[in-house]
Amino acid sequence: MPRKLMKGNHASVYGAILAGCEAYYGYPITPASEIAESASTLFPKFGRIFLQAESEVAAINMVYGAAGCGQRVMTGSSGPGISLKQEGLSYCAGSALPCVVVDIMRGGPGLGNIGPEQSDYNQVVKGGGHGNYRNIVLAPNSAQEMCDLTMLAFELADKYRNPAFVLTDGVIGQMMEAVDLPEPVSEFPDKSDWAVKGTDETRHLINSIYLDHDDLEEWNRELERKYELIQKNEVLVEEYMMDDAEIVTIGYGSSSRVLRSAVDMARENGIKLGLFRPITLFPFPVDEIAKLPEAGIRGILTVEMSTGQLVDDVNLALKGRMISDLYSRLGGNVPSAVEILEKISELYGV
Amino acid sequence: METFLLPWRSLRRSPSFTGCDMEKKTVLRKPKGFIDVYKHKPGAEKDRTHYCPGCGHGILHKLIAEALEDFDLVEKTIVISPVGCSVFAYYYFHTGNLQVAHGRAPAVASAVSRANPDSVVISYQGDGDLAAIGGNNIIQAANRGENMVVFFVNNAIYGMTGGQMAPTTLAGQKTTTTPYGRNVKTDGYPIQVCELINTFTAPVYVTRTSLHDMPNIRKTRTAVRKAIMNAKEKKGFSFVEVLSMCPSGWKKDSLQSQQWIKEDMIPRFPLDVFRDISEDAEAVERPVPVMDPEEVKKIFGYSDFKAGTIQKNPEANFEKVFLRVSGFGGQGIMSTGIALANVGMEYDYNVSWLPSYGPEMRGGTANCSVKIQEDMIGASEVTEPNIIIAMNQPSLEKFEKIMVPGGALIYNSTLIDIEPSRNDVDIYPVPITGIADELGDTRVQSMVSVGAFAAITGLFDPEEIVRLMPSLFEGKPDKVLRMNEEAVRRGHNYVTENFSV
């Protein structure tokens, strides 16, 4: 397989092109600008569309337009930009338009800073905009996954006609790693039964208005059924050293990379620490986490670069049978394996 | 090849022309640009519009639908309807339809037009939508010269939400949010959008017409047809502002409303063709996307990426590399790290490279973390390095402190004249900058470092690194490659000649 050293941000753009993404609409924002820069370099080489939009809001609405025409389309941004895109994302979900959004999270709230954080979890995983909807959310933790999960995001977005996020932070975006480049996607779903392509047969309507209350309730029920289906079919997790683990750490994205190091260090010291990593944040691995208390686990520590957003979902999944502890770092600070082990020692007496 | 009753160029030469020779028609009836039965409209009344009596929207809708039928463009047209009274334009037009967010039609249309370059894309917007919440979107789409038509219905009020002030509400005009009349001192002046659009270079056709009487409806008809033909011929951005009655919002009857346009609106919004350069406009061209997998791989250069084929050295001095490279910005810190990660990848190691990031960036030194190992890599930030390359004194002071015992400390002895304080690590003073200068270019110090690293760790053969030069310095001239090759060898040799490794 062809292998190339590249940043996570670039790998995501490679993945997009390999997945047949025809258009990129974006607005510069640190630390996601490299995605737009890389797209502006690469997309034209493939005759694909790159346009720097006038705003985050315009970018997501351009995505809405391209998606409505049946194109595989993508945008990238970071926290403040994602906040601005929420209305457009709600429209995409309401009109059942597939699209891919890469969010390279940074520190917030407000202007915050450009350091890595994971504090967009709630606004991305829970929907974020108005109305009842969910985004499909994939959380890569390596350059390879930035490529692979971007490709998967396009597949899932099309499969369910829903926005799909690639949610990660500046560490994964900036980090260079070897990426094995997969085969380009060669078959694409036929969207001619709903997409507007400017032909006689595709005079469809892309729309999220349902004036009649019963109609809108039914549409919401249909979306609800779709999200249940996604929950049932698409959960992805990675487990590391979980077979005999007595203490489990849970984290995603760059925190999960640190947790992997922490597990290695703990094991060297005879501590039976395991790592449970949700790869999909929606669908959240509810059933898998619910099983943890049965498996002889005596402590669960959720580690995130936000003040208890992921841990809420972990605890909902645990249904009160155990309660996960939380270790968080904020403001651009990434936890180190050593400090996580210190926390584990303090909490669980190992 | 599609043919038309009358191509635009010949239309323009006929002064009496109203857009189409109505004489050829034998009946005037609901044009085929409309859906026969308004199936998307809820409720029982699927044979009529939702518009109020005397509303200008219906008139403009009819002119558009008629043009689409006459020019045989109904099937290839896509209408974008954002929020406002025309939010339901999709009930009526027998075209592709996208209902979109408030103000965003020009942004959506920009993408729709690029996705379907052969389509006629129509953004149909009201004044609140276009000039208030969507102000930036219309400005930018105009400035980009998007191939689209904008129909801008200016009725000086928010109709759909019940008659609030619009950006085009006249001075003194009473609305539900200007109950004492629009006060220009606090609310500003009515925005003249055509005049604004006309300041941009890209638009090809900018005009303002009115629906206040029959002659002006016919002029509007001409403008509608010309703008649609421009989009058909991919001439770029056409903007048609139409002064239109809102009897309900204005609390006037239809005829009083027409009178009010004539007497009150037109003085502020003069009717004019502000610009018409459509005849000379070049057709907007859009590229054809490359989707064929083989072609995609070729463009990416897949055949050049064959990493992981070099045999590892079983005798290497290090099993795992946790490296921190540090120095001033401009000392090639990042490129040293990237080159080492690249070489490691060629040896089929797991590698990661992370630039100084976030709070690490404070303090003026650049640094990066590199990991090279057999196993999968956890954290990419190196917090406990077993090797450091310090290119300046602050870097040495900062990073020697966090080194693990038994590691290798490489420092740039050209610029650093103090001794490291650690005595539990192996210390390698290498005149990195000096060697580079001898080679004639300070910039090759990155590769001097790489050569020294290879010698100290025993992980990489300098000649293998030399063989990788074309991929490490993609697109650089031969001369640069040669100099960097020499830098690797000199860095390597300096270490082997001066230290026992």
Add this chain to the structure above:
Amino acid sequence: MSESRKYPFPEIDSNICKGCKLCIAACPTNVLVISDKLNSKGFHFSEYIGEGCVGCGNCFYTCPEPSAVIVYLKDYVSEEVS
């Protein structure tokens, strides 16, 4: 359409007409009037007095309702005839 009708003439759908009177104001020969009667929506609708239409199309183009007005022009051949 009855063949005895004299072309051109307008046909106004009294049920769809919203009685805005724009067509009446636009008619150059004043052959349209507002009816005393109300349609099912409660509008006084517009009516053709039965003669005097010159086929200018003003009523069609000024009418905001797509289906309310049809104007059969001088050369119209009705479907029944053709």
